[in-house]
Amino acid sequence: MHIRSLFYFIGEALKSIARNGWMSVASIAVVAITLLILGSFMVLNYNVTLITEDVKEQVQIVLYVDEEASGEDRLKLQQKLVGHPQMEEVRFVSRDEALERLKRQLGDRSYLVEGYEGEDNPLRDSYELRTKIPEDIAIVAGEIKEYPGVDYVDYGSGVVEPLFQFTGVVRWMGLIFMAGLAVTAVFLIAHTIRLTVYIRRKEIMIMKYVGATDWFIRWPFVFEGLILGFIGAVIPIIIIYYGYNTAVAWAQTNIYFVSLVSPEDIIEEMVKVLLPLGVILGVLGSSISVRRFLKV
Amino acid sequence: MQICRIIQLTAAEKGKYFRGWFSMIDIRNVYKEYGTDIVALKNINLEIDRGEFVFVVGSSGAGKSTLLKLLHMDARPTRGSIKVFGRDITRLKNREVPLLRRNLGMVFQDFHLLSDRNVFENVAFALRVIGTPPREIRKRVPLSLELVGLKDKAFKRPDELSGGEQQRVCVARAIVNRPAVLMADEPTGNLDPNTSMGIMKLFHEINIRGTTLIVATHAKELVDHFQKRVIVVENGAVVSDRERGVYINAH
Numbered sequence: 001m002h003i004r005s006l007f008y009f010i011g012e013a014l015k016s017i018a019r020n021g022w023m024s025v026a027s028i029a030v031v032a033i034t035l036l037i038l039g040s041f042m043v044l045n046y047n048v049t050l051i052t053e054d055v056k057e058q059v060q061i062v063l064y065v066d067e068e069a070s071g072e073d074r075l076k077l078q079q080k081l082v083g084h085p086q087m088e089e090v091r092f093v094s095r096d097e098a099l100e101r102l103k104r105q106l107g108d109r110s111y112l113v114e115g116y117e118g119e120d121n122p123l124r125d126s127y128e129l130r131t132k133i134p135e136d137i138a139i140v141a142g143e144i145k146e147y148p149g150v151d152y153v154d155y156g157s158g159v160v161e162p163l164f165q166f167t168g169v170v171r172w173m174g175l176i177f178m179a180g181l182a183v184t185a186v187f188l189i190a191h192t193i194r195l196t197v198y199i200r201r202k203e204i205m206i207m208k209y210v211g212a213t214d215w216f217i218r219w220p221f222v223f224e225g226l227i228l229g230f231i232g233a234v235i236p237i238i239i240i241y242y243g244y245n246t247a248v249a250w251a252q253t254n255i256y257f258v259s260l261v262s263p264e265d266i267i268e269e270m271v272k273v274l275l276p277l278g279v280i281l282g283v284l285g286s287s288i289s290v291r292r293f294l295k296v
Numbered sequence: 297m298q299i300c301r302i303i304q305l306t307a308a309e310k311g312k313y314f315r316g317w318f319s320m321i322d323i324r325n326v327y328k329e330y331g332t333d334i335v336a337l338k339n340i341n342l343e344i345d346r347g348e349f350v351f352v353v354g355s356s357g358a359g360k361s362t363l364l365k366l367l368h369m370d371a372r373p374t375r376g377s378i379k380v381f382g383r384d385i386t387r388l389k390n391r392e393v394p395l396l397r398r399n400l401g402m403v404f405q406d407f408h409l410l411s412d413r414n415v416f417e418n419v420a421f422a423l424r425v426i427g428t429p430p431r432e433i434r435k436r437v438p439l440s441l442e443l444v445g446l447k448d449k450a451f452k453r454p455d456e457l458s459g460g461e462q463q464r465v466c467v468a469r470a471i472v473n474r475p476a477v478l479m480a481d482e483p484t485g486n487l488d489p490n491t492s493m494g495i496m497k498l499f500h501e502i503n504i505r506g507t508t509l510i511v512a513t514h515a516k517e518l519v520d521h522f523q524k525r526v527i528v529v530e531n532g533a534v535v536s537d538r539e540r541g542v543y544i545n546a547h
């Protein structure tokens with residue numbers, strides 16, 4: 001394609017977009033909404049995945065050893081834990097070690113636990129356990145609770161499981177909803193291009209008569225769809241960029257311990273995914289109309 | 297020493313050497329049927345040479361427009377062959393049709409001008425959409441407008457022009473790409489007799505400059521006035537074909 005022709009096609013496409021007014025606006029809006037939702041889900045998904053990874057790291061079972069347990073029981077318990085097929089890591093924390101930790105955590109208020117060393121230590125020996133698959137944690141915790149020499153077990157139930165479920169449900173709902181919106185976007189663009197074909201029918205006829213090639217006649221319509229889709233993708237990218245920056249700024253001042261994906265990474269991902277998708281939706285819409293209504 | 301050489305001509309060279317030998321347009325045993333019961337043209341045989349001026353006359357529904365449409369590849373014949381520049385256009389691939397049309401200008405009864413742009417842009421449109429460089433467009437459009445006598449109206453819009461002037465714009469648009477053949481389907485159908493005579497004189501002028509003219513018309517006085525070749529079509533068949541003919545009505 002000659003560069004001059006390229007400018008001609010884009011120019012004609014822009015003229016049509018301006019002339020179609022509200023139809024163009026509606027087409028762009030539906031593409032923008034579709035991609036805004038997709039983009040938002042992606043942003044959410046990235047962060048949920050990141051947080052889940054974070055939480056998974058922290059997901060562990062703490063097993064408190066019964067104070068009355070005999071030395072033999074304790075040895076057996078350790079052997080059973082280490083031998084458990086789903087166990088990734090078994091770490092023994094003695095009561096002394098636990099107290100040291102507590103002191104460290106308390107920092108300049110460590111005087112609070114002063115005098116509890118040795119025999120007066122109120123803490124118990126414990127095991128910190130990590131399962132191979134984080135999702136197995138509840139099952140494993142249930143099993144080892146019954147082992148002899150165990151006082152009780154503790155794990156982050158209530159937080160972990162809903163989080164795993166949440167990501168799955170969100171993904172499916174989002175996908176179905178977006179598929180519907182994407183189809184709407186394609187048909188709206190197809191309808192807009194159809195309108196352009198109708199408005200330009202005289203030009204098309206003259207073009208055929210003076211010997212313009214079929215593709216020369218088609219390209220402006222293809223470009224119209226492409227540009228509609230492109231603009232429809234740029235808008236959500238801008239919205240997500242500003243929205244996410246604001247959200248991150250808010251999170252940093254209010255819930256500072258949470259880790260989030262950086263805005264730069266998010267934007268890069270949005271541009272890589274939303275822009276091509278917008279263009280694809282646009283070109284898909286215009287090809288439908290070019291095929292059906294542009295008899296060249 | 298080589299005295300005699302047998303030269304094997306390439307296809308391009310054949311075109312160059314032999315083109316002048318062929319009739320510009322050679323129609324053989326052409327039929328055009330629409331569906332099963334409408335026979336628009338039956339067994340048409342015509343030859344039109346380079347530089348001729350041909351009137352095609354006949355009553356309404358005789359098949360004049362159909363004949364021009366076949367030449368312009370707007371429709372394909374049901375049977376027969378149509379050679380243009382020695383090439384059978386009935387066998388053209390779809391993508392070759394635009395190239396044929398660049399060599400066959402066409403003018404209609406309805407002016408088909410684009411009302412959202414001026415005269416210059418209307419003529420330039422025909423060049424733009426076949427990828428002509430702007431330099432070339434700026435050169436050729438004024439020449440074409442000058443020939444049709446509309447140089448000073450180049451920046452007027454079509455609705456600011458009279459019917460005759462609008463038709464001149466269409467002629468300028470049809471010849472701006474310098475086609476070998478200019479075809480017109482009832483070009484004066486919407487014009488008064490005086491203006492019609494002006495358009496016909498313009499065609500004559502264009503013909504004198506070397507373009508082959510094929511004009512389908514009902515304008516009896518004009519046909520009689522110009523004393524050119526007249527082909528009479530009735531009920532889809534050629535019933536008369538005379539040099540320096542006059543308009544004859546079969547009925």
Ligand SMILES: Nc1ncnc2c1ncn2[C@@H]1O[C@H](COP(=O)(O)OP(=O)(O)OP(=O)(O)O)[C@@H](O)[C@H]1O
Nearest residue numbers: 330334335336354355356357358359360361362363
């Ligand atoms: N697309 C078509 N489908 C079916 N029949 C057609 C079609 N085009 C033309 N015809 C028929 O073919 C015949 C010849 O039509 P054509 O338009 O060539 O006549 P014409 O000589 O140009 O008439 P006029 O002087 O009124 O323009 C007519 O009977 C017409 O009804």
Ligand SMILES: [Mg+2]
Nearest residue numbers: 360361362481
């Ligand atoms: Mg006709």
